[in-house]
Amino acid sequence: MDVLSIGETMIVFSPNEVGPMRYARDFTSHIAGAETNTLIGLQKLGISTGWISQLGNDELGQRILSFVRGEGINVDFVKLTDDANTGIFIKEKFRSNQTRVHYYRSGSAASQMNENLINKDYVSQFKFLYLTGITPAISSSSKDTMLHLLKVSKQLGLKIIFDPNLRLKLWDEDEAKATLLSIIKECDIILPGISEGEFLFGLSDERKIAQKMIDLGAETVVVKLGEQGAYYHSGDQTGYEKASQEVEVVDPVGAGDGFAAGFIAGYIEQMSIQDAVHQGCDAGALVTTVKGDVEGLPTKEELENLNSKNKTDDV
Ligand code: KDG
Numbered sequence: 001m002d003v004l005s006i007g008e009t010m011i012v013f014s015p016n017e018v019g020p021m022r023y024a025r026d027f028t029s030h031i032a033g034a035e036t037n038t039l040i041g042l043q044k045l046g047i048s049t050g051w052i053s054q055l056g057n058d059e060l061g062q063r064i065l066s067f068v069r070g071e072g073i074n075v076d077f078v079k080l081t082d083d084a085n086t087g088i089f090i091k092e093k094f095r096s097n098q099t100r101v102h103y104y105r106s107g108s109a110a111s112q113m114n115e116n117l118i119n120k121d122y123v124s125q126f127k128f129l130y131l132t133g134i135t136p137a138i139s140s141s142s143k144d145t146m147l148h149l150l151k152v153s154k155q156l157g158l159k160i161i162f163d164p165n166l167r168l169k170l171w172d173e174d175e176a177k178a179t180l181l182s183i184i185k186e187c188d189i190i191l192p193g194i195s196e197g198e199f200l201f202g203l204s205d206e207r208k209i210a211q212k213m214i215d216l217g218a219e220t221v222v223v224k225l226g227e228q229g230a231y232y233h234s235g236d237q238t239g240y241e242k243a244s245q246e247v248e249v250v251d252p253v254g255a256g257d258g259f260a261a262g263f264i265a266g267y268i269e270q271m272s273i274q275d276a277v278h279q280g281c282d283a284g285a286l287v288t289t290v291k292g293d294v295e296g297l298p299t300k301e302e303l304e305n306l307n308s309k310n311k312t313d314d315v
Helices: 034-044 059-070 140-155 173-184 194-201 206-215 255-268 273-287 300-304
Strands: 003-006 010-015 027-032 049-056 078-081 088-095 098-104 128-132 159-163 220-224 230-234 237-241
Touching: 003 034, 003 140, 010 059, 027 059, 034 049, 034 059, 034 128, 034 255, 049 059, 059 078, 128 140, 128 255, 140 159, 140 173, 159 255, 173 194, 194 206, 194 220, 206 220, 206 230, 220 255, 220 273, 230 273, 237 273, 255 273, 273 300
Parallel strands: 003 049, 003 128, 010 088, 049 078, 128 159
Antiparallel strands: 010 027, 088 098, 220 230, 230 237
């Protein structure tokens, strides 16, 4: 198999109307979790994946497990526990241009993951480990479990890919900075957002942020610049790439995870770094055109057809 990841996936509830949530009556629910968002995107692009996690043995946990399994991700090491609930969060569209996230995940099943979930034989079946900075933020046992998996994966020769995915609602700034920097030193490929570079190094120039991470030992760094695309630095290659076309944004959440899926799939298929970054930009842009984190993730065919804009099937 190609890419393994570990992390928490939740059910997200979104009020159907804009405005403070205290007035909301109707909600829509979706599956959301940065790591499974990326794994689902990879599966859609023909890359095989596996996910390590813990869910509550409850209705929401069963829904997440069937959904993730249904997308083709290997879930042999996803445990259902009776001791804790599946985490949830609410995505409130407070104003039409302002989204607020409210987490109800403290003490969740995933936050109680421990090292017993990590099976060396299973890990050895993969070539890449994909991690995000959310997993170490949710609890100390989850952090220890992820760091143990990182160590085992390095011993087994997996390539490590990391998206810092800073979530300051989940941990304090000093701990976040120290932990993320210590993880970055162990990684081969790093996919930060520009604001994460600012947080970690106090730098706002994407070229300097990438150079800092290269100096810390990374082989490839791609700094995501939102609608402006991304800047990459890999060996002696540097440059900027943008999505093939501008899109109408319906829901921006999940764009970074879609970018990771497009880029990693291109990297695994040995595209040039420039083409892989371009594919990441296209995948990230497409995610934002559909409500939900994963529903807009493109297939290979959709990415290939992207240039034939506004295509309508013959009816
Ligand atoms: O990247 C999107 C994620 O932020 C979202 O799916 C929820 O994983 C999530 C988190 O922990 O914030």
